[in-house]
Amino acid sequence: MNEIHLYDSLSNQKKKFEPIDPNNIRIYACGPTVYNYAHIGNARMAIVFDTFARLFRYKYSNVTYVSNITDIDDKIIDAANELHVPINELTKKYTDIYNEDMSNLNVLPPDIQPKATEYVDEMIKFIEILIEKDKAYEKNGHVFFHVPSYQGYGKLSNREIDQQLAGSRVQVSEIKKSKEDFVLWKPSTKDQPGWESPWGIGRPGWHTECCVMSEVNLKIPFDIHGGGQDLLFPHHENEIAQSCASINSDNPEEYAKYWIHNGFVTINGEKMSKSLNNIILLNDLLKEHDGETIRLALLSSHYRKSLDWNDNLIKQSKVLLDKVYDLLDTSDGNPDGEIDKSITENLLNDLDTPKVLTSINQLIKNKSSSNTSSIKRSLMFAGTILGVFNKNPSEWNKQIAKTDFEVEKIEKLIEERAILKSKRDFEGADAIRDSLSANGIELVDTEDGTSWKSKK
Numbered sequence: 001m002n003e004i005h006l007y008d009s010l011s012n013q014k015k016k017f018e019p020i021d022p023n024n025i026r027i028y029a030c031g032p033t034v035y036n037y038a039h040i041g042n043a044r045m046a047i048v049f050d051t052f053a054r055l056f057r058y059k060y061s062n063v064t065y066v067s068n069i070t071d072i073d074d075k076i077i078d079a080a081n082e083l084h085v086p087i088n089e090l091t092k093k094y095t096d097i098y099n100e101d102m103s104n105l106n107v108l109p110p111d112i113q114p115k116a117t118e119y120v121d122e123m124i125k126f127i128e129i130l131i132e133k134d135k136a137y138e139k140n141g142h143v144f145f146h147v148p149s150y151q152g153y154g155k156l157s158n159r160e161i162d163q164q165l166a167g168s169r170v171q172v173s174e175i176k177k178s179k180e181d182f183v184l185w186k187p188s189t190k191d192q193p194g195w196e197s198p199w200g201i202g203r204p205g206w207h208t209e210c211c212v213m214s215e216v217n218l219k220i221p222f223d224i225h226g227g228g229q230d231l232l233f234p235h236h237e238n239e240i241a242q243s244c245a246s247i248n249s250d251n252p253e254e255y256a257k258y259w260i261h262n263g264f265v266t267i268n269g270e271k272m273s274k275s276l277n278n279i280i281l282l283n284d285l286l287k288e289h290d291g292e293t294i295r296l297a298l299l300s301s302h303y304r305k306s307l308d309w310n311d312n313l314i315k316q317s318k319v320l321l322d323k324v325y326d327l328l329d330t331s332d333g334n335p336d337g338e339i340d341k342s343i344t345e346n347l348l349n350d351l352d353t354p355k356v357l358t359s360i361n362q363l364i365k366n367k368s369s370s371n372t373s374s375i376k377r378s379l380m381f382a383g384t385i386l387g388v389f390n391k392n393p394s395e396w397n398k399q400i401a402k403t404d405f406e407v408e409k410i411e412k413l414i415e416e417r418a419i420l421k422s423k424r425d426f427e428g429a430d431a432i433r434d435s436l437s438a439n440g441i442e443l444v445d446t447e448d449g450t451s452w453k454s455k456k
């Protein structure tokens, strides 16, 4: 397999990726609504699409990856009211925290990270087009998309219209022509953020935001639209309806050719929810674990499947990283030779990261003095796509648990040991080695002196 194959949620099948324009691969993934700390589900989405962007950059010379920030939303308004802070202060704070958390997970910044509030003029123009085309109507300061007017509705989620519920973010109200109609614009009260529009002071609906931010930044149709599985309906279905209606098409591919959705994260087998009080925030997780360990753990399940987060998962991830860095830390065999075929093939095959990790484990197991250099090359190649294995190996190997010895103390003991050895006091030198060993520190004597690493 030399080409990228993807599972497309629109056609419900795995397909060979055929770019619309091979000179510019265009990808849009729905980003977070910023009113709180990012949780592990947000992290999975960001890591999955960052990894896809890396894979496309490996195959194509020019990739434009856009992932937005939703900085206007009812949840944001509620949170700002509760905390008595201005909305833009709240959204700026959590956008910065989100970007910092993602950077700690080695998620590269998207090429473009549009913020919804910066596109309101374009959103108003977009809604005007839909009204002109009789696909949307104004009522009491609201503008609704009239779902029965759009023939292609339901193609992504495979739902008949009468099965559909009103959009989860929309209050069912009597002012709508049909119960499935969804809001494109809603009026704002004096204490809510609002923009002037032909329909009075108000604000855009969520689905409209992504239609406009993707079209302005990528032009339609673009190659890939993605997001978490929970966005497939109604968010993505409603994006398709509007964007296709605006160009008189009922073919979703004329908005985005392929649709990719990543699975949920569960916590110890349970759905993550406020009521179960089991939401894991990255901000907390990053205090306990290295971002690379978290990233690799989140890539250990196939992106389309749900991933269960538990202590064992993070332990396994750390063990694999230790093994990889251990191998990369050897001075023999500089990275060279053929890249392991199974790694490349599994990456290209709908980003099958669990199989890539199996191959990596296998390579390490089969290591011998004659193949170390090609294994190193394979690991480093896998690392550039997966966004891992890019630290200085000796730095990684020095990582120790917070409860263990401090670095300064270890280095001082190594110095003392060297002095004892030079005085031929081997018993004293061994005693230092043993005491460090008892504290999880392994000493490695080489011609250049003594280095150390944390034992696993």
Ligand SMILES: [Zn+2]
Pocket (backbone or CB within 6 Å): 029, 030, 031, 210, 227, 235
């Ligand atoms: Zn979106």
